Amino acid sequence: MIDPRVASGLRDVPPSAMIPRERMLATFRKVFSSYGFMPIETPHIERMEVLTGKGAGSDEVLRQIFEVVNKGGDPGKLALRFDLTVPLARFVAKHVNEIGIPFKRYAIGSVFRGERPAKGRFREFTQCDFDTVGTESEVADAEIIQVIYDALASAGIRDFRIAINHRLVLNGLLETLGAEGQGASVLRVLDKLDKIGRDKVIVELTTSKMPEEGESPVSPILTVEQAKRLLDFVEAGRGPVEILDQIDAGIAANPQAAQGITKLRTIHQLLVAAGVPTEAIELNLGLARGLDYYTGVVFETTITGWEKFGSVSSGGRYDNLASLFTDRKLPGVGASIGLDRLMALMEEAGWLGGTSTTAPILVANFPGGDPAIAVALAARLRKTGVGAEVYPDPIQIGKQMGYGTTRGHKFAVIVGPDEVASRVFNLRDLTTRQEQKAVAWDALESTVQAALAGQASGS
């Protein structure tokens, strides 16, 4: 016997988790489509140099690549994609002349990272990406944020907040502090603010690190004065759009910061015009998010009360999507929804409901009866849009009802030999166990629909 376990860090998704997952994906596809984002699909397998950029990439993600051993057909190395952004860049570089710009695409698919397995962290997970490529417009920036709002609200999530910042504001801030060369280091520390608090951030920014053996000494990133001004700015820079009016005049006068502030105002106005509730949007002038990659607006999304799950959707604007693959400069903006994290959160919050069947009606297969009648009645229900499952074997009715109760069917249609003679059926409510008896076959569709409507309205 072979052990039927999955490989470490991977998992099966059973029906009870897949049913709400499919519902959520259907919602996302509908929302993305309603804005004109178009689906594309790229292979799970890419050429290694596409993913690693000829060795240019050297970060955590690249070390986690799963190599695929290629049997004939392609001379080079292959690997599984670790995100949907690199495949988008390759796709756009390859197809830009056919598809034209602006190009709005969404993609939903598995990505693979050989991370150390841990609770809630898997080596294969699903990303839902949407990007607008080929424009520098704030209309596109605002729209991506609007789509995040619309997708989560349409999925039934009520209370969440999208934090927004603009990279130019951060650049201007660092320039004003005289620390423009320290950007990456400053922001890496700043990203910890929510976790470790103001005082520890100041210590980290202003303390020289003891060098490891063989390394040269590392001087402090900022002076204490610089660090305090930074923290003052960042801490005041969190809240509704009005905080932009209160920015320190010295910083607001910096040309980069001023441009960033203007762009944030424009994006905010467009979100208001689009009907996105202002309480769902929060400025956070300390938000950095993957500094190396983004060059414009950045954003991340947390569910109120469930901040410990981190961001469920984040993204931002980039200057040049596909510079590894084409000379053509392709600016754009995009976001990704982390489906697995979102589903895990909703499950823990109890927001998923208990649906574990896809068809609300179970048609019993009566012992000694004619299964063709059950099959015919079920076919009639499906024609009216009501899902109906026929129990395959004519076992004891009690066992069939037990199956329906366990699976989560709402009602059972039962036709025994007596009912065949007079062309009637019984309809059993699998929750209350109450039964409507001797309903005429002709009244099947109307009776079942009324019963489902009644149960849904709680009567």
Place this chain on the structure above:
Amino acid sequence: MIDPRVASGLRDVPPSAMIPRERMLATFRKVFSSYGFMPIETPHIERMEVLTGKGAGSDEVLRQIFEVVNKGGDPGKLALRFDLTVPLARFVAKHVNEIGIPFKRYAIGSVFRGERPAKGRFREFTQCDFDTVGTESEVADAEIIQVIYDALASAGIRDFRIAINHRLVLNGLLETLGAEGQGASVLRVLDKLDKIGRDKVIVELTTSKMPEEGESPVSPILTVEQAKRLLDFVEAGRGPVEILDQIDAGIAANPQAAQGITKLRTIHQLLVAAGVPTEAIELNLGLARGLDYYTGVVFETTITGWEKFGSVSSGGRYDNLASLFTDRKLPGVGASIGLDRLMALMEEAGWLGGTSTTAPILVANFPGGDPAIAVALAARLRKTGVGAEVYPDPIQIGKQMGYGTTRGHKFAVIVGPDEVASRVFNLRDLTTRQEQKAVAWDALESTVQAALAGQASGS
């Protein structure tokens, strides 16, 4: 620069192909669900021994496995799945106690085979599988065939035929001919009947093969008399259910054949009860289909006039799904729809339509106008269920209209500075270029919906 090509044998799916593909998958999910099939998802990566069965498997497919190089986390070898059936077997063996039987699942996903790349044949392709596990009932057999019918008909395919046979009929036939030991060889040749014709099949069945050097001589598979009786049976055994009445009495009296014939009759009756048109079903008593695997009913589906594409959906009944992973005997029946083959056929047949946008309305971004108005109008349209895309940049209106025409938007909403003053818009039909002028903003939703309805009805 890195060449943005995909690896050999793989491909990108652009929006023009993805939009009908997503529509087809949504149809399939709806049909599967309406019968109570529940979605599951298993990882793309499995442990090698799960896929190869500890070396038990040695056929073509196993040689085509893509190995995945595992970086920590799991001690054993890993590989990409080559179908969805082995993962189903593993899933059921692992989870049968939680999920219970009968277990009806569907799964849609990529599978990987390192085949030599060829036109229309890819190393990653999509399967849509549905199976009922844990029952021997013909109700389940007929239902799988009914689902094939329903899925294809719901996807808009009008004329297709599902060929059906039962493995017991073939067993009985071979037994009657005194050739039960030759089953595999006979059926391998018989599978070529449509391609090479009766005479060549008889030659292949009755000629001794010249041995290769070092091999022992191979005697003929059948005598000429056996071969002729076989071909007579198979050629007469093709058509509507009535052919079962005309089966050679000697063969029909064989206990295995008799049982198979009874089961075929039952399945046919259930299909009629379910409302499947009889012309969509054809008996084909020579149909073998993957003989090693199936043990009961088998079927395959061809689109009338497009038989050269081969079967677009096939499957059958198996005795024991998960014998590699569990002692528990799990009989079942299932089928797979080959999405890529079906889409390729529909594209070649011109059945896909030319949709290349997901939103029918383009809202122009007027040069010198206020994009917030465009954003607000688009948001209103989406609230009524009408997809609307805002052009991101305020470029020349003519260029924006060109974009809409190319993408396939049906109408454009245009609000210039003059229109803002009187709160009106113009609605341009992007096909006819006719324009409704000065429509009040208040009438946006009703005007757009009437225009879309008018265009759809061809007025």
